[in-house]
Amino acid sequence: MKKYKLLFCALGLFFPGAGLNCFYLQGPKSFWGWTQLLACIGGIAGWLILRDAHFHSAPGWILVTFGFITLEASWLTTIAFGLRPDEKWDAQFNPGITPERSTQSGWPVVLTVIFSLVLGAGFMMTFLAIAFEQFFISQLQEAKKLSQ
Numbered sequence: 001m002k003k004y005k006l007l008f009c010a011l012g013l014f015f016p017g018a019g020l021n022c023f024y025l026q027g028p029k030s031f032w033g034w035t036q037l038l039a040c041i042g043g044i045a046g047w048l049i050l051r052d053a054h055f056h057s058a059p060g061w062i063l064v065t066f067g068f069i070t071l072e073a074s075w076l077t078t079i080a081f082g083l084r085p086d087e088k089w090d091a092q093f094n095p096g097i098t099p100e101r102s103t104q105s106g107w108p109v110v111l112t113v114i115f116s117l118v119l120g121a122g123f124m125m126t127f128l129a130i131a132f133e134q135f136f137i138s139q140l141q142e143a144k145k146l147s148q
């Protein structure tokens with residue numbers, strides 16, 4: 001069965017962290033697909049914990065960090081595989097394919113790469129801003145306790 005680069009990139013862009021792009025290439029035996037899926041579920045659980053604890057839960061922050069890493073990894077693999085030359089893609093995922101059926105990716109793949117870059121960078125900046133804000137707020141609260 002022929003593997004399409006556009007479908008791989010679209011799965012990574014629209015369903016980040018679910019591992020669907022890894023499952024598309026390797027099937028249900030994909031270690032990284034299951035790792036991404038479990039980390040994403042943990043990230044969602046961590047967000048729910050943080051929301052209920054008003055952002056004061058170490059386990060919640062750890063789980064959210066795993067979820068964040070899996071989202072970023074999904075967008076990064078979309079970028080890396082989307083920018084891979086078509087010949088290299090075919091050699092790895094479509095061995096023995098005839099030249100007339102070879103992969104010919106175009107602008108749709110480039111657009112998925114661009115949107116993955118934009119979403120990944122925006123999500124990273126947002127996560128870091130919130131994390132540092134919470135860190136400094138906790139430091140200020142501890143300083144107030146010490147000064148009283």
